[in-house]
Structures are given as structure tokens and as C-alpha cells.
Amino acid sequence: MEKQEGKLPFASDYMHAAHPAIMKRLAETNLLAAPGYGTDGFSRSARERLRCACQTPEAEIHFLVGGTQTNAVMIDAFLRPFQGVVAAQSGHISTHEAGAIERGGHKVLTLPHRFGKLDAGELERFLNEWEQDENRSHMVMPGMVYLSQPTEYGTLYSLDELERISRVCRKRGLPLYVDGARLAYALACPENDVTLPALAALCDAFSIGGTKCGALFGEAVVIPQRDRLPHLFTLIKQHGALLAKGWLAGIQFDTLFTEDLYLSIGAHALREAERIRSAMEQQGYALAVPSPTNQLFPVLEGERLERLTQRVELSFWERLGQERCVFRLATSWATRPEETDALLALL
Amino acid sequence: MEKQEGKLPFASDYMHAAHPAIMKRLAETNLLAAPGYGTDGFSRSARERLRCACQTPEAEIHFLVGGTQTNAVMIDAFLRPFQGVVAAQSGHISTHEAGAIERGGHKVLTLPHRFGKLDAGELERFLNEWEQDENRSHMVMPGMVYLSQPTEYGTLYSLDELERISRVCRKRGLPLYVDGARLAYALACPENDVTLPALAALCDAFSIGGTKCGALFGEAVVIPQRDRLPHLFTLIKQHGALLAKGWLAGIQFDTLFTEDLYLSIGAHALREAERIRSAMEQQGYALAVPSPTNQLFPVLEGERLERLTQRVELSFWERLGQERCVFRLATSWATRPEETDALLALL
Amino acid sequence: MEKQEGKLPFASDYMHAAHPAIMKRLAETNLLAAPGYGTDGFSRSARERLRCACQTPEAEIHFLVGGTQTNAVMIDAFLRPFQGVVAAQSGHISTHEAGAIERGGHKVLTLPHRFGKLDAGELERFLNEWEQDENRSHMVMPGMVYLSQPTEYGTLYSLDELERISRVCRKRGLPLYVDGARLAYALACPENDVTLPALAALCDAFSIGGTKCGALFGEAVVIPQRDRLPHLFTLIKQHGALLAKGWLAGIQFDTLFTEDLYLSIGAHALREAERIRSAMEQQGYALAVPSPTNQLFPVLEGERLERLTQRVELSFWERLGQERCVFRLATSWATRPEETDALLALL
Amino acid sequence: MEKQEGKLPFASDYMHAAHPAIMKRLAETNLLAAPGYGTDGFSRSARERLRCACQTPEAEIHFLVGGTQTNAVMIDAFLRPFQGVVAAQSGHISTHEAGAIERGGHKVLTLPHRFGKLDAGELERFLNEWEQDENRSHMVMPGMVYLSQPTEYGTLYSLDELERISRVCRKRGLPLYVDGARLAYALACPENDVTLPALAALCDAFSIGGTKCGALFGEAVVIPQRDRLPHLFTLIKQHGALLAKGWLAGIQFDTLFTEDLYLSIGAHALREAERIRSAMEQQGYALAVPSPTNQLFPVLEGERLERLTQRVELSFWERLGQERCVFRLATSWATRPEETDALLALL
Secondary structure (H helix, E strand, C coil), X not given: CXXXXXXXXXXXXXXXXXXXXXXHHHHHCCCCCCCCCCCCHXXXXXXXXXXXHHCCCCCEXXXXXXXXXXXXXXXXXXXXXXXXXXXXXXXXXXXXXXXXHHHCCCCEEEECCECCECCHHHHHHHHHHHHHCCCHHHCCEEEEEEEECCCCCCCCCCHHHHHHHHHHHHHCCCCEEEECCCHHHHHCCCCCCCCHHHHHHHCCEEEEECCCCCCXXXXXXXXXXXXXXXXXXXXXXXXCCCXXXXXXXXXXXXXXXXCCHHXXXXXXXXXXXXXXXXXXXXXXXXXXXXXXXXXXXXXXXXXXXXXXXXXXXXXXXEECCCCEEEEEEECCCCCCHHHHHHHHHHC | XXXXXXXXXXXXXXXXXXCHHHHHHHHHCCCCCCCCCCXXXXXXXXXXXXXXXXXXCCCEEEEECCHHHHHXXXXXXXXXXXXXXXXXXXXXXXXXXXXHHHHCXXXXXXXCCECCECCHHHHHHHHHHHHHCCCHHHCCEEEEEEEECCCCCCCCCCHHHHHHHHHHXXXXXXXXXXXXXXXXXXXXXXXXXXXXXHHHHHCCEEEEECCCCCCCCCEEEEECCCCCCCCHHHHHXXXXXXXXXXXXXXXXXXHHCCCCHHHHHHHHHHHHHHHHHHHHHHCCCEECCCCXXXXXXXXXXXXXXXXXXXXXXXXXXXXXXXXXXXXXXXXXXXXXXXXXXXXXXXX | CCCCCCCEECCCCCCCCCCHHHHHHHHHCXXXXXXXXXXXXXXXXHHHHHHHHXXXXXXXXXXXXXXXXXXXXXXXXXXXXXXXXXXXXXXXXHHCCCCHHHHCCCCEEEECCECCECCHHHHHHHHHHHHHCCCHHHCCEEEEEEEECCCCCCCCCCHHHHHHHHHHHHHCCCCEEEECCCHHHHHCCCCCCCCHHHHHHHCCEEEEECCCCCCCCXXXXXXXXXXXXXXXXXXXXHCCCCCCCCHHHHXXXXXXXXXXXXXXXXXXXXXXXXXXXXXHXXXXXXXXXXXXXXXXXXXXXXXXXXXXXXHEECEEEEECCCCEEEEEEECCCCCCHHHHHHHHHHC | CCCCCCCEECCCCXXXXXXXXXXHXXXXXXXXXXXXXXXXXHHHHHHHHXXXXXXXXXXXXXXXXXXXXXXXXXXXXXXXXXXXXXXXXXXXXXXXXXXXXXXXCCCEEEECCECCECCHHHHHHHHHHHHHCCCHHHCCEEEEEEEECCCCCCCCCCHHHHHHHHHHHHHCCCCEEEECXXXXXXXXXXXXXXXXXXXXXXXXXXXXXXXXXXXXXXXXXXXXXXXXXXXXXHHHHHCCCCCCCCHHHHHHHHHHCCCCHHHHHHHHHHHHHHHHHHHHHHXXXXXXXXXXXXXXXXXXXXXXXXXXXXXXXXXXXXXXXXXXXXXXXXXXXXXXXXXXXXXXXXX
């Protein structure tokens, strides 16, 4: 959908290019020569910073371009051909990746979700049922678990919830992979208690999103246990996910993980989101989802719907009835306080 | 391979970030808000400029991130599951894409090459043999033809050669796809007579490379006949090849096709290559390939080999004997004349 | 699961080899020489008989070995890579084919079912929602519809229901494919009004099962419109689904469609099933599914559960509570009336 | 190609149904009830006989239907997505399986052949080159080796040759898989020294062909080291290669490995082939391939070509010039001595 002049840009968190600190550094380094495919010094430095932030000195780290390809590569890397990936029905891989996982030959085994979240108990029940099913050798075998933090609904797994899921996975030897496309907005959230080291301790791999969190593009994949996935580089290449000028991703992640820029990007977006959330609650707007991060899901109808959609770029989310709709509204590192002010004035 | 300090950067044509005009424009537009996935105004403008340059007002144009994914998407788009793609044995898709085409389920049917080029007569013979083979219904059916211009050896198809190949394809209804990852270095070559409009007239699709020709990243795909490949957008998404912030590619191609920047980038690189080629010939260096573009393939041995590899970044290409090796040397938009001077002084 | 001596064989309809008429003919023709891959006279004759039974003189007909491979081949043949197949959540392709469809790169888009059946209204709603979804170009595109007749629950689509589904499909140009692995038990059912010519008129392809309906193995695929799926033979070969000694399938289908053997096989099984159904109802057994064909789904508990599972081979279907379970019981062409008598005596 | 009345059937070794001993046993057991998917007693007995013949008491053994699916399953089972299978250019998987291996996502990495055979030295050179290639992480990784015994040219690996290939593989941890679609005709060959126990000792898996060696259909896969390929059953199912009435394959292999029937089938075919070979040599026919097994490759031209193709069913193999062609002629268990007599009379 086309940006219309003059509308306030709250449709998504990937409507602006790069955080100025990143753009500045890209401009400064523009004429340097560097070797390709992530073998450069910027990428090495970025990897070191990420290992440090995650407290995983041994972690293997790759930089990919986008989220869909990152999920597809990692799922391909963990699974054997007869296995599928367990995910919430609302998981990005099961809804909005155009069948990228199935293209790799793997079924997405979906479970019900609560505002985007898997439940450890439900997961365990599902795995138990599979194990007890007399026909299981004719069925796709659950081979790993996928979840997103924050979820597609902007909600967060608590540390306790993630630990319970991780335990269920480890008991059965199932890799756990966390899609962190919007991870900055989880890490900076006051109610979040899942830190980077916690992710590194509980998952077999997770991504740290750049595209939606200040970079032009780029997702970092962290695999805490080195050599867990041999020849991943070649698999990335095979997926067409290997950036020729890999240092461009390296520079971006190096900058994002210098002086806590990644966290401060998240904090800024959450502050602006919180201002909108409070104002909406005060004005009696219903929010369809109790999301504490940078995505809000107001229920709009009647005159409010008309007014807001005319002046603000929002994402349509879901129709609730003839005249009531849920929209998604997202803040980001790029949200200017005066844009938030203008939005508040419209409520 | 790691860049070593002080070495002259001639290993490839993707060792530098973006042409300054592109970086300038990215910096200027950095804080604008834009809609995603290529639906923005920059991408629209870039598409118009490309249509104009190709004289194909109706062409469908997509911007992808890298070359391997572009080839994989287009081959997937043209072929049916029981078909394969015909290519030279040296074609990028059959050697250095880590099996990306096979991952999509398709065999690469290889033919011998002459310095990277397919021959129309050989192609026709191959297709005739397939058609006459009593077992052809048990064999992979040739479903399209792939070639690269310039080739992986830096050589060029002449217009006559391309027309002959195109005729062979059209007689049999086989789509012809041209990989133009280095197309700037063909278009600007004095001996080239295959223009963009010629490509548009002779092929069913072709790519115009950005990554190796002045952009941070990005390949434009041109499909002269609109609606030739329905739902290609979704296939690009499925391959993980859809850039969220599509306008970043749009801006780059818009700049490359403003005031003939793409051609002047090519011309600059060819001038520097020509200086090296002449000097090498004068000094009695053997060139393994008669390549007229930005890639040179000197045969090095003995003292020369040692001296050059110590001071210049080159790509190892092939071993000819115990002590003779072919190396690849590439110029680009970023080659500074004083770097060429320094190289010449080393010869 | 192992057959135990002395148990009554009601676990499935593929517990016995071939109808005696088929075995007799295989033995008689055993020493004849024939050309391979279905090019023989037996296969030609069988195809003619099937065309005649379906009243589709132009139909293209192939004989494959098993049901899973038949479904996988046909779905691969109809779909483009960015498309998925719509099916009931209970459809064989989405539950018990070990991910064969995803292996071919396609998502199974599941809809709720009523005792195994899709509903035309629900299908239309789903397709409408997809068409109106602003994100549909990021989603798997529904590319065909799969249903089974009888369903995995032994239920039947009425002619009216199938016509409504067919209309929904044709309005959108979606191929409709019917999996008839147990078709004999639909065709012979008194309440069935979906004949072979009706299937040929309403579907783009359907299978006629041999494995569960009297043959050693073999599924016939009928494609009413010749040349609808070019090069299907090669796709069958690629799937490893091409029988070298194709005449073995030809002989079997030729026999099944001589003097209505296929129908009489169905009728026999249904008679035996009806005897069991009546007796169960009289004795107050609950049946979990109102299935009119050769599969019955009694709810067993307590002493009955123990007695029957000890003396009869049944398939476990589903647990309803701590002590109540649904079992599946199937008759077939091979069910001997005295076996049914013995079962009745046990009720 | 259609069998013509009266022609002598030497086109292939799969022109007749089953050895009479097999057909007799299938007829005798036709009305027994058995559990499906190879869990029956016949299959258990057949597996024991095969383990005994191969002297591998621990081997895992599966029965599949056809050769192409067997190769595709086993290659899928051994390889990771970034790996390919090394094979002779003439290997069945690289020529006449319609891209079944690529459909599974894997490249066939072809090497030159000598009458269908790989050479250990050449294999080692290829693997060394790959290991030393600076770009190998952008290339398909050799992940296993495929060869056929006898080859597609009817030639045999000697024990020494196979040991050398096996050593090359084991040094690098590469699985070795042998396609034994025509294994009976190797095992019974006087000059063969590769026994079943030798295969079991030198390979990671091999197939024992039934289809071309006396069975209606069926290939046995032997994996000497149990649990080498976990969940292979599910992968077989996913490929559509699982026979519902698995006991039908069990009965056939049980019969083939009772009282050395498999060997005597081979010996019979080789005797008839030898009679033809001697006669051809005496009459001055050129043989294009020095094949010691059941396939002969006479070069025919002029009057001989006309006479033989008119009266004998042969397979066209290759054109040598305007008027000289190589044909393939095969004997089998079913070749009647009087048919051979008739053929000899025609020479």
C-alpha cells in the first residue's frame, strides 16, 4: 500500500531507512575496500560485540538479509526431510512467508496461540500425542519448535514461559529457535525479563532483527553452540541469502551493538508507543491485544475509524464485525515525538 | 579471503560499497517514510527509467537483493517440475550457487562452453537429440535456457550469437533468460553490440546487476512481456528474496539509470581494465581468456606470480600445471586510476 | 501392528492380497512378454473400460502404485510453486502422508471438516477471505481443492454437495481433485448419487483406488480433459511412481472393470458392513460417525472394549476419555460372511 | 514401445511378470490376512534370509517398489540439503530418472565413466579438488557416492575396484551406496568376485533388485549398520514408496532367497547371454561394450540391422554414425532357450 502525502507514518516499523548513526557510518566507510561474504573486519567486530552482549563467547553468528530467508535457512538447517517445525498458528512462518518453509520441504505443525504465544503445556500435550499415536511413522515428525519474541501480536514470553518451553524441547532433544525480527522492542520493554544471555541459554538458535530495529536491512543469527550446524554458510548461499558485500551488514550490527544503540532504539519506540497506549486507554479505545511492545492493536469503528484512517497510516489487521475493525499501529526508532503528538491530537 | 592492508584491490568487482552518487542519495532520503516491498515512488520511478532504457514500455520489473536468489527465482518461475534449465558447464548456476537451482527441484542440463559461452549450434543439437531420444519421457525435459552476459569468463555474446540462440529457443517455445550480474561491463564495452533493447527483444527475462555495478546490492529483473509470469511477487517472497525496504533498491536503480550512470560506471572500469590489458600484453603476460570486459585472466608463474600475489589482491582461478596458475583480476566503478598505475608499475 | 492368530480381520480394507479373479488373471498371463511402463495392450484395454465407465471417451488415464504417491503427483502437476492445496483438516494428505505434499514444496491449506467433509460455503468463505486479504501476495495462494470420496471417516459427499464445491472451484478457475482410494465403497453405496460420470463432469482429476478395492496394488488416475496436464508421464517417473511392469496394473484394472467387478466388490463389503452396523445399533453400541460405507467407528468401553479388542483386529482411532475409545472397523471384498457372523456373535 | 507379435523378446529384462515360483506362492497366499506396511511375517522371514545371505545379522532391510524411488529415498536419507551425490555421468540417477534426485533438492555431481564405471583414482582427484577449491563453500558439497553393480552398461566392478572406491569414501566419511537393480546378473557372473557379504562390508547401503530379477516388482534395501538412517520408514512413506500390502514384496524376496533362486535366475540369464555373445563373436558382430552380464551391446548396420530389428525386440542405445547403431539386448530369468536358439538362427 502506497504512502499518502501528509499521513502520519504508523503503519509499520520498517517505513524508514536506517538509524542516522548507521547511515553515517555507511557513508564514512563507503570507499573502503573489503573482502566479501562476511569475512571482513567489520563483521568480525560485530560478531564479537554480539557474543559479548549474549555472553556466549563461542557462539557462531551469521548475518542474513531478511527475516523470511533467515527463518527458512534455519529451519532447513535444523530439520531432516521427514520432520516439520512446530509453531503457533499465528507464527510468521505459517502465515506470511508465502510458503517459504514448505518450499524447503517441511510442514509447519501449528498449535493454537494466545495472542501469538505458544503454551508450554499445550506444546507438551501435542508432542506426547504424537509420540503415542500408533500412526506416527506415517506422520510428519515434530523436529523443532519456532516462536517469535516479541510475537506477531506484540506480546512477550516471560522468562518463566520461555524456560518451560525450553525444558519441554530439551527433554525431547528438539531444537528451539526464536525469531527475533523485532527483538529490540522486547529487550527494551520494562516488563521483559528475557535477556540476550537468557535467549542464548534457552535456545539452540535465535535471530536478532535489524530491518525493523534501525538497520537498512539485516538479521543476525546467533547459534550459541559452535559447530551445531555444520556448513551453514553453504546452506545460506544455497538459499540465496548470502550478501556479497557482507560488511554492509557487519557495519550495521557493529553500530547497533555499540553503546547500546539497539536497546535505546527499542526504548525510544516503546516510550512513544506507551504515550499512544495511555492516551487511547484514557479516551476509551478498546485494544484487541494486551501488547506491551511497539505494536498496538486498537479496535476502531464509526467516526473514529474514518478520522484515523484518513490521517494516519495504519495496517488493517482483522474485521470484527460489519463496522468494527482491528488495526495495527507501530512505532519505531524513527517515530518523531511530534508525530506522536499529532496522533494524540487526532484521538 | 581476508583483505590484507596495503594490497591493491583487484580481486573482484564487489569490494567497495556504493558509487558515491548512490550513497549520497541514500543519505539524503534516509529519514523519509516509505511503504514497503517495492510499492514506493522511488521504485516506480526506477522502473520507468529501466523501461525507457530497454524500450519496453510494458515490461514488468522487480528488484531483488542478490544474484543467486535472482537466478533461483526466475528459473523456478519459468520451469515446470519435470523441466530443467540448459546452461554452460561454466554457468554460475551450475558451479557457484551451492545447488540453489537443484534446491528448487530443477536439474541444470550443462553444455560445453567456449570461454563461458554457449553455442547456438550445439544448443540446437542438444535439443534435437533430446527430442529424438526414445527415452526422453524418462529424462529431464529442457525447459529454458540460461546464459550470462558478460559470461563468468568476462566474454561477450555478439548480437548475432544471441539472435541465433534466441531463434533456437523461440522455435521450440523455450524461454531464454540472461543473467546480467555484470551487465554494465558488457554495455559499455566498445566491441559490444547487444544493447538493452536487444536483450529485451531477444530474451524472455534478463537481470541488470547492481551489486557488481555500483550499488550496495540489488539486481533488477526485466520481463519484457507483462504478465508472462503471474504471481512472481509471491514467488520472490517465498524465496526470501523480497526486500522489506524495497525503496532502497529503487533509489539505487533510479540513480544508476539517471544520466547514464550505469554506462559510465561500466566505461570507467573498462578503461582501467584496458590499461592493464595493454600493459600485460606489452610485458608478455599470457592471458588465458580473450575477455574484452572488466575481468582479466593472466597466467602467472615464477617470480611474477610471487610478486603480484604479494602486492595485489587477485582471485585464484585455475591451476595449469605445477607452477603456472590462472588468476582473475577485476576492475570496477571503484578502481582508482592511481591503483591501476601502481599495478602497472608492478608488472 | 502384527496380525495375531485367530483374530477376526477387520482392522482395514487392505489386509488381503487380490480378488481371486485378479489373481487368476495374473497367474494366467504370467509368462507373456509385454512392453513396460503402461504401453501394453492390457493397460490400453483397461483405459478403454475406464473411459467407458466414466463416459469420458477423451480422458487421459494413468495407473500408479499407491495412494500417497498418486496424491503427491497430482498435486505437483496442478500447482505452481507459490500455490497450496485446500483440504479438510482430516484429509489424508494433511495427516497421514508423512509430509509428501510439503516435500513437493506445497502447503496444505486446511479447513475444518464435518466427519471428514469440506463444506462448499466454508470453502467459498475461505477463498473470499484470501482474495480480500491485503497481505495475500505474502501468503500461499490456494491453487486447487482436494477432497476424498468416501472420506477418511467413511462419509460421502452427495451429488448436490459435490456440485456446489465444483461450482465454487470453477468460478475461480481452481482445479478440483478427488481422492478415490476407496471409491468402490462409495459407488456401491445405496445412498450414493455421485457416479463415475458425475465425478468426470465435476472434477479436473480423480483417482479410482485399486489397493483397497480388490487389487494387489494400483490407483487409476482419470483426467477427463486430455492434455490438461502435459508431460504427466515424466512427472510420474520423477516421483518414482512409474511401474516398470505397467501391465500388472493394467491387468488388474481391466479385470476390476470387467462385468462390474469393481461395483460388486463394493456391494459385498457394504452388505457385510451393514450387517455389523445393524447389529451394533440393536445392541446399543454408539457409532462415532454416521458413515454409510465400509468403515464403522464404534465407541467402545469397559468390558466390550476388552472383549472385542481381544478377539477382533480393529484400528484404534481416537480416545474420547479415560476409558472410552473410538475404533475403526472395515469390511472389504475379502470379508467372509462367516467372519461377520463370528463378529456379530461377539457383540 | 509396443511389443509386436512374433518378435523375440530381448529388449529388456523386465518384459515378463514373475518367476513361476513367486507367482505360485502369491497365488497360494492370496486369501490370507496380513498386517500392512511390511510388518508381516513374510517380510520378517525375507529380511532374515537376506541378512543371512549378506552375513549381516544386524542389517536394517526395507522393501520398496521400484528402482527410481529406491535411489531417491536413499539419497535423500544420506544427504544434508547442501550436499550432492557423486555418480558416473552414465549413472541411472543422472540420466533416466527424470530428475528424481534434483526433485529432492540434490545435485548429481557427475564424473566421467569407463563403460559405466567410476574410477577410484578419478573419484579421489575430484574430491581432492573440491577440498582444495577456495570457493568450495559456494559449491555443492560431495555428500555420498552412488554406483551401480552391474552398471547401466552391464559391466562389473571387481572386488579390488570396489574396495578402492570404498577406501576413498571411508577416508572422507562419505557414504557409499550401490544400486543393485540387476544384482542377480552380477552375483551369478563367473568373473564376479563382489559377493553380497562383500557389498555389506564395503557399502553403507545397497539395493538388491527384484523387478529385473524375477519379481513382479520390488527392491530390497540393505543397510548393514542398524540405525544408520533413523526414521527411514517415514521417509519412504513421504516419498510415496511405502507399499500398503508390504507382504507382497516380502513373499517375493522370501522366495527369491530360498534355495538360491536369486542366483539361479542370474545364472540362467547369463548362460543364455553367453550363448548369444559367443555366436555374435563368431559371426563377426562388434560389441560396443565388454559386458560380461546379461546385457549385450551389438553394433548393427546394413542388412543385419534390418533383419534383427525386424524379428527381435531390441533397445536402441546409441547412434555411431549415419548407418551404424548400438542396440541393447538383454536376457533374463524368463528367456527360453528356444528363443535364444531362434535368435542365434537369425544372426
